[in-house]
Amino acid sequence: MTSTRRGRPPISNRVIRVGGAIALPAILRGRGIDADALITQVGLPVAVFDHPDNVIPFAKLGELTHLAAERTGLSDIGLRACMQTGLVMLGTVGYLVGNSATVGAGLASLQSYLHLHDEGAAPYFHREGSLAVLGYEVLEPDLVGAEQIVFGALAIAANLLREICGVGFALLEVNFAYRAPSDTSAFSAHFAAPVRFDADRNAVVFDAAILGRPIAGANALFHDFLTSQVREKERLGEGRVARDRIQxxxxxxxxxxxxxxxxxxxxxxxxxxxxxxxxxxxxxxxxxxxxxxxxxxxxxxxxxxxxxxxxxxxxxxxxxxxxxxxxxxxxxxxxxxxxxxxxxxxx
Missing domain, CATH: 1.10.10.60 (Homeodomain-like)
Structure with a gap:
């Protein structure tokens, strides 16, 4: 049997900014759950959710959302935690996307640099004929709570597209490579498009004609500055993540x-x-x-x-x-x- 784990960085070494899930503690408290106790139970400091730039191990976010779903009975809690999350909460990468010349250029930047915000997954963006696909792949298949992270990631993807595409944008379809939760009403409401579970990918699908649309309010000078910033971050981290980046x-x-x-x-x-x-x-x-x-x-x-x-x-x-x-x-x-x-x- 071939070894397929050789050289892979431990999942515990991959981190994610908490900005995307910053609303999770409030949801827990709203359901009568002691959020501080739950956060502490998974080995995280309570204060980590005080600022969106704080980082936590990707695996810990999965563990936390898994426990949160169990305690609250909300099998869609990953979605709920990210329904209000937009570009700003993605930090530098979000600003880079929002200041790109076109929607297509912004999504290309997201694919190239999201790992600076989220090391535990790989986003992808491509065309399928007249359709455009923006997807999200969790790198560790055995991760507890992976489905909750994906639910949240695609909720953010929908919000991001609405921000950069402007008035009149609509998704055509949403795919999840997970079984459907018992209640899918929040998915239908948030995505306002057909949602398909048990699919072969995690992705949102939309009209590819939108890719050439200019992003309103984009600042070319700010974009160039941000590009230099993210490239410098990549350069500084090259030795540590070389093999992980290849994968x-x-x-x-x-x-x-x-x-x-x-x-x-x-x-x-x-x-x-x-x-x-x-x-x-x-x-x-x-x-x-x-x-x-x-x-x-x-x-x-x-x-x-x-x-x-x-x-x-x-x-x-x-x-x-x-x-x-x-x-x-x-x-x-x-x-x-x-x-x-x-x-x-x-x-």
């Missing part, structure tokens, strides 16, 4: 069906041969990293939803379900169907 880029390309060694190398400004040599110097190969990324994505889909094996195979770039099943058995030692029965996540 994040690969997860994004996998989601957009553009993954190949040439494409990944191009994303880092290298040719295929130079990129392969760099990976070898770090004790890994493209195939090993691709297996790890595919295995993570597969486990997330199998655990969280009842999406068909054919759709999972297609999502991961396999010719058919049989080819995917062979690869999955090599990674895990079990068929996808058997693994799903043993690891099904109940919401």
């Amino acid at each position: 994040r880029v690969m997860r994004t390309l996998l989601a957009t069906a553009c993954i190949s060694q040439d494409e990944v190398a191009r994303a880092f400004g290298m040719n295929r041969r130079t990129f392969a040599r760099r990976l070898q110097e770090n004790g890994t190969t493209f195939r090993e990293l691709l297996d790890a990324v595919r295995f993570d994505a597969a486990r997330g889909l199998l655990r969280g939803s009842v999406v068909s094996l054919e759709d999972v195979a297609n999502r991961l770039g396999y010719a058919d379900a049989t080819a995917f099943a062979r690869a999955f058995r090599r990674w895990s030692g079990a068929s996808p169907a058997v693994w799903r029965r043993k690891n099904v996540a109940l919401i």
